[in-house]
Each structure stands twice: as structure tokens, then as C-alpha cells.
Amino acid sequence: MSSNESLENLLKEERRFAPPAELAAAANVTAAAYQEAKEDRLAFWAEQARRLSWSTEPTETLDWSNPPFAKWFADGELNVAYNCVDRHVEAGHGDRVAIHFEGEPGDSRAITYAQLKDEVSKAAHALTELGIEKGDRVAVYLPMIPEAAVAMLACARIGAAHSVVFGGFSAEAVASRVQDADAKLVITADGGYRRGKPTALKPAIDEAVLSCPTVQHVLVVRRTGQETAWTEGRDVWWDEITSRQSTEHTPVPHNAEHPLFILYTSGTTGKPKGILHTTGGYLTQASYTHHAVFDLKPETDVYWCTADIGWVTGHSYIVYGPLANGATQVMYEGTPDTPHQGRFWEIIQKYKVTLLYTAPTAIRTFMKWGDDIPAKFDLSSLRILGSVGEPINPEAWIWYREHIGAGKTPIVDTWWQTETGAMMISPLPGVTHTKPGSAQTPLPGISATVVDDEANEVPDGGGGYLVLTEPWPSMLRTIWGDDQRYLETYWSRFGAGHEGSGSDKWTYFAGDGAKKDEDGDLWLLGRVDDVMLVSGHNISTTEVESALVSHPKVAEAAVVGATDATTGQAIAAFVILRGSAKDNEDLVAELRNHVAKVLGPIAKPKLIQLVSELPKTRSGKIMRRLLRDIAEGRAVGDTTTLADSTVMDLIQSQRSAGD
Ligand code: WT7
Secondary structure: OOHHHOOOOOOOOOOOEOOOHHHHHOOOOOOHHHHHHHHOHHHHHHHHHOOOOOOEOOOOOEEEEEOOEEEEOOOOEEOHHHHHHHHHHHHHHOOOEEEEEEOOOOOEEEEEHHHHHHHHHHHHHHHHHOOOOOOOEEEEEOOOOHHHHHHHHHHHHHOOEEEEOOOOOOHHHHHHHHHHHOOOEEEEEOEEEEOOEEEEOHHHHHHHHOOOOOOOEEEEEOOOOOOOOOOOOOEEEHHHHHHOOOOOOOOOOEEOOOEEEEEEEOOOOOOOEEEEEEOHHHHHHHHHHHHHHOOOOOOOOEEEEOOOOOOHHHHHHHHHHHHHOOOEEEEEOOOOOOOOOOHHHHHHHHHOOOEEEEOHHHHHHHHHHOOHHHHOOOOOOOOEEEEOOOOOOHHHHHHHHHHHOOOOOOEEEOEOOOOOOOOOEOOOOOOOOEOOOOOEOEOOOOOEEEEOOOOOEOOOOOEEEEEEOOOOOOOOOEEOOOHHHHHHHHHOOOEOOOOOOOOOOEOEEEEEEEEEOOOOOEEEEEEHHHEEEEOOEEEEHHHHHHHHHOOOOEEEEEEEEEEEOOOEEEEEEEEEEOOOOOOOOOHHHHHHHHHHHHHOHHHOOOEEEEOOOOOEEOOOOEOHHHHHHHHOOOOOOOOOOEOOOOHHHHHHHHHHHHO
16 A cells, blocks of 8 residues: 555644744844755855865865765865864864763863863874774763763864764673774773762673774773773773873864764664764764754853763764854753752753753653643743654643743754764744644755655655655765665665666655645654554554643653554554543543544554553664564563663553553
């Protein structure tokens, strides 16, 4: 069946929010940008590249002569660390705070751009002393502390590619990533603070490097001061080696296509893919999108992205985009509920944060904890709120705007991926009339649309697969060491890379389901693997989840399709109630009827189970595969990538209690 025939009666979302007049009047980017980019996309990106300081200005914009292997600004040369640090000091902004660090135990540090320059310079010298050269790979396994950004920038400065591995990953996961990249050095810490106590990091590295013969040294930042095993000759303390280095370091230019970093995406199957990003195009788009989508005014704004540096959001919107733009930002080490559930709001009040970037999973958690918690804090400094990582349910969007944004701040729902490197689809805060739940419009210079199974663009009102139809500056260049997998995964489903397509147009398959509404705005519907087929209708898990969350008693929901003898798949929903809501006998029936009312009877869940937690990956994405195991009465599969491995036992016990 064609995905065009997907459920017609999609969520009807009529609410619209115009940008505040003052914001629109002073916005960094106006509607003219769309027009300019449409007239000449490459000239538009060439102009954005001039946001950066190049040691050799590029004369070429895009080389697409060997698709899908792109080169952007290929004859240009620049240094990323110089762009993120030194040039701001040279421009007289050395005293501006780059990072307000807030440790989980309550310690804090303000680091100016001048200090950051010294730290990055010393770290660059230290890497050189440890034998790291241009072209090498360095693995980074750190908590959310400023040294993580310093380490990344020091690598960029000398031309070594970093591969950051999220600090919550196991020794085994680290080892496979270090091996795949042949990293020569691992930068880690004794530990970090997590949920009110020091959590060791170094033991995982000690175990991992046993199977990583390419690793020559382990560089260890002292954060918690906890007892740490030591291998003489291999292990080096960060403070000891950096403190004796010079604060003067000359940044050398690197070619625009020189590798900047590798970042592994887990994916649901197979070995992790090492997504390769390069220098000039990546920094251009990270910088431009941060400037455009957050309307960043570096003199006055205080920006805070709550992601971890171990994910691409942290790479592009903690390190590279904001620092390239000379932003002042908050960096927070810990969890949102330590020592209390108002910690985020307390931080916003303390630093007078103006721009906040967080994820739907966090927003739904705050909804569950209750409206009264943010209400205790002064959040009036906030002027733009961002969302990333998953589709944001319309009710969570509204809650975010009402309870965090005082019913005034624009919400920018930004769609992108590790692979895209930077934001691709998002409202512009001074331009777009926003719709709760929709990422809406490709950014200026970006071409995205929705196609059906046969690669035909769907009309307004239609649904299918999200595709990107023109190359973009921050696109992945390949999968590290596996060009073939790059081609197969992203470029062979539609367009020129699809055998027998007859098309000469290369089309990137994002793996997400999407629809276009009657205005042509884009709605992201989650990974295509998460679409259910019920009695011959395609129904997206996202839409049923949003319908459930639109009920006042529901904070969060996860929906899966479970094999069903009569309907093919039946909808099973796992629901977390809001803090204030009480379970009662009729509630499940009430919720089922509510979904039927919102989406139509076909989308009514066959089973609804009330639970207290949902299985999530460490980056906050719901692992529907595990819920499907439960709904289909199977033994629960591999749970190693779960953030909290006890959650599945809990859900199972709640299930038997409810039976
Ligand atoms: C996948 C990419 C982008 C940085 C964090 C995640 C989903 C991301 C949105 C959004 C709907 C979204 C997609 C995408 N996603 N942002 N605003 N609306 N879905 O990076 O781990 O590479 O995941 O996250 O499914 O393909 P990632």
C-alpha cells in the first residue's frame, strides 16, 4: 500500500502563534533570506561562509561532481578553533564570558573567551607533546565539563579528528568506537557528578583500551578527585601536562574538507555508523543556523543548550555554533532533578538565560512533575525556546510555551540529525507563524520534501518519507571507512542512487516519516520503522502519542504496533500520568475514547497500560522495540543501550499487577 493512503484524519491543529513584534522587528534573519536562497542557493551559502574567518577564502562553493560525495568550499582554508575562540579575543571580546559552568554539586566557573583561548592553546600543545598529529583521531569520554569543549577545540586546532563517546556508554561501546576510528589517544576524567554523587569514568576506559592496541595514552581530567587506577607511562593527568604549556599557540590552517570529527550513531541494528563531518561547510551551517534560529545577539543573550556534548546537539549547539558566534552560554553538568526538580529553572533564573534549547523528553518529564515547579522561579529572561530530538507533541509544545515561555516566547522545533550536522527544518523566530507540533519549513538554503514509495513528491495534505533534495554544507561526507554503507543507507532508496530509478537527481533518505499539511508545512512523524499498519492504514506512533498527551491527565505516552490476527497490527499504548492525575477504573476507557475522538476510531489503542517509566536510550529516545516485545508477550530483547536497565522489569511488574 502506498504511504499516501495514510490515515487522513490526522491531528487537526488549528492554533497559530505570530512572532512577537519586537522580536520580528529586530530579528537577525527575515523572510528575505528564503527568497535570496531560492534565487541562488549556492551564492547564499557562499555568503554565509563569510561569517567565518578564512586564511584562504574559498572561490568554489560546492563540488558535486562525484555524488553523493560532496565537497564544500574545497579550495578554502581555515582553523575552526581560531574561529571559535581567538578571533573573538582579537575583536576585543576577550572579557566576554564564553561558558558559565554550573557543576551538579553547585560549584560554578565563568570562563571568558580570553581564558578559553589560553586553555585551548595549552591543550593543543599537550596533544602535540603526546604525539598527536594532524590527521590522527582522538577519542573523548568526558562528563559535561568545560574541558570537554577545550579538548574538542584543541583537536580541531591541530587538525586531529575527535570522536566523542557519550560518558554514559559502557566500556564495550567505547572500545568498538575507539577501534573503528583507530584512535591514538583517549581523553577522559576520573569521574563526573551524576544524581548527587561522583560517578567514575576512568574504569570504563581502563577496560576498553585493553582491546584497543592503537591507543598510546590516556589523558585524565581531575573532576571528582576520586580514587583512580593508574597505568604508568600510559596515563597522564590533564592538569599536570597542560599547566606547563605555553598559552601562545599558532593555529594552522586546514583545508575546508579536512575531517573535523567522527560521531557514532547507534541506530537500531548493526554496528554503529561513524558519521564523518569536515571543517568549512560544517562550521558555516552550524554558525548560520545558530544565528538564524536562535536570533543570537552575542552582546546580550545568554544561551543554554541542555544536551550532552556526547551527542551531535552538543557538538553543533554547545561547542561549534555558539562559540563560532561569540555567544555567552551556560553549561550544566548534571541531571534536571538534582538536588531538586526545579534545578533547570533555578539555573535560568541565576544566569538570566534568554535562549533555551532542550528536548521533548525533558519537557514531558517537567509536565509530569507539575506546573507548580517552574512557577516558583523567575523565567522572565527567556525570549526563545528550542526543541530537538523527537517530534514534540502539540500539548507538550503548548505546555512549554505557557509554563516556561510565559505564553509569549516563540518555540523553534528544529529537525535535523547527526548526519545532517546542523539544523535543517525549523521555524525562524522572527518570521514564522508557528504551529504546535510542526517543524514547518526548511531553513533558507535547504531543500526538503516528502515523497511516496515511488519517489513522487506528495501534494499538500499527503504523507510519506522525508527526503533532502539538494546537498547542504554540513552534510555528512561518508560513514568512516565505509563509503558503500554511506551510499546504501542514505542514497539508494530514492533518486539517482536507486537502481533503475531513471532519475539523475541524488536524493537523501532521512529515515523519517513525514506529512505536508494543507499549507505545505512539514510534520515529522518519527522513524519509518515506527509506523504501524492497522487494518490497512498507516498510522504513525507519533500521532497516537500526541493524541494521548493531549488528554489533560497524560504526561507521556509510547505507542507500538503489536502483531494482531485480525487487524495486522494492533495499537498498544504505554502511558505515564501527570503528577496530579489519579488512576481510576474508567480512565483507560476514557483515554481510548479520547484517541478515537481526536484521530478517528481506527487509531483507538487496543491496549493501554499505565506505567511509571518508559524505556529510553541515553539520548532520551523511546525504545519502542522493547515495548513491542512486551505487547507481543515475548521475552524482552537486548537492553544494553537503555539509560536505565531496570525500567523494563518495572514495566513488566506493572503489567502483571494490572492484568
Ligand atoms: C532523529 C535524529 C538532531 C539532534 C538530535 C538527534 C529525530 C530530531 C526532531 C524534530 C521530529 C526529530 C528524527 C531524526 N528528530 N529532531 N524536531 N522533530 N523528529 O540526533 O540522534 O541523529 O537523531 O531524531 O527521527 O531522524 P540523532
